[in-house]
Amino acid sequence: MRVFLCVALCLAMVVCAACTPKNQPSFDPVYGPQTAPPLLEWYGDGNCTGACEGDPFDVCAEERKKLEKKLRKEFKKKFAARKAAEPKVKFENLLIIGQKEYVYFDQLKMKLPARIDTGATTSSIDATDLQQYERDGEDWLRFTITDPASGKAVVLERPLKRTVRIKQHEGDGQRRYVVELQVQLGSQKCTTEFSLTDRSDFKMPVLIGRSLLHGRAVVDVTREYITSPLNDSNEKQ
Numbered sequence: 123m124r125v126f127l128c129v130a131l132c133l134a135m136v137v138c139a140a141c142t143p144k145n146q147p148s149f150d151p152v153y154g155p156q157t158a159p160p161l162l163e164w165y166g167d168g169n170c171t172g173a174c175e176g177d178p179f180d181v182c183a184e185e186r187k188k189l190e191k192k193l194r195k196e197f198k199k200k201f202a203a204r205k206a207a208e209p210k211v212k213f214e215n216l217l218i219i220g221q222k223e224y225v226y227f228d229q230l231k232m233k234l235p236a237r238i239d240t241g242a243t244t245s246s247i248d249a250t251d252l253q254q255y256e257r258d259g260e261d262w263l264r265f266t267i268t269d270p271a272s273g274k275a276v277v278l279e280r281p282l283k284r285t286v287r288i289k290q291h292e293g294d295g296q297r298r299y300v301v302e303l304q305v306q307l308g309s310q311k312c313t314t315e316f317s318l319t320d321r322s323d324f325k326m327p328v329l330i331g332r333s334l335l336h337g338r339a340v341v342d343v344t345r346e347y348i349t350s351p352l353n354d355s356n357e358k359q
Contacts, residue, residue: 217308217338220345225328226306230276232269234328236307238341242331244286244300245314248321252299254282263299265318270327286317308349310338 225236234247249265256262261282268275280301287295298317305314307330314334321327335341342348 216340217310217349218342219308219339220348221341221343222326222346223307223330223349224347225330227267228304228306229278230267232267232274232276234269235326236328236330237324237326238330238335240332240335240341242329243333244317245305245331245334246298246317246319246321246329247303248324248327249318250320251277252318254299263301263318268327283315288317288319305334307334307339312338 219238221238223236223238224233226233247267248270249267251264251266253264254261255264262279263282264277264279266275266277280303283300283302286298286300288298289295296319298319300315300317302313303316305312305316312334321329
């Protein structure tokens with residue numbers, strides 16, 4: 123019986139030795155189990171990995187700090203270069219507008235009130251009777267714009283630039299057509315993208331987004347209808 127117990131104990135020790143992983147990596151409370159600091163492995167600099175005796179995290183602490191400092195310095199340099207490459211916009215050259223303004227559409231021969239929304243990327247306009255068709259192998263749109271003040275309606279045809287999905291508070295969002303329109307905001311005239319949608323539930327038929335405002339205007343939310351020559355007081359003169 124004693125011989126049987128000794129043999130069983132020896133077999134158990136052999137099995138445990140075979141199951142024990144060899145060269146088990148040390149554990150770092152920040153980076154988890156590693157054989158070398160991650161920054162040093164990623165960057166390929168220094169001789170910490172497999173070259174330091176004892177615990178690599180203690181032996182290479184100084185070299186690790188130097189490399190992290192070097193990486194931070196290079197990141198700041200790249201960030202500064204990217205910042206310098208951005209186009210400079212001088213504040214004094216920008217048009218100051220209010221949170222509500224009139225905009226004029228030359229193709230419609232129509233002046234419409236607009237809400238300025240710096241939270242929206244693309245501008246939008248109230249449009250009805252949207253019809254998509256093909257002309258010369260390209261997608262076009264036929265739609266109607268109505269002046270809510272006078273009731274004047276104009277049918278316009280423009281090439282379809284793209285479609286966008288607008289997120290909404292409820293539902294999966296709304297797919298909208300986007301066309302380019304010529305618009306005047308104060309002294310600024312440009313051709314920019316407008317998404318076509320039903321804005322009959324809104325007070326303003328037009329919403330002006332950042333794509334039109336960027337590099338052209340800044341918004342004073344305490345004021346309304348201040349742009350010239352489209353403000354009412356200037357038109358009455």
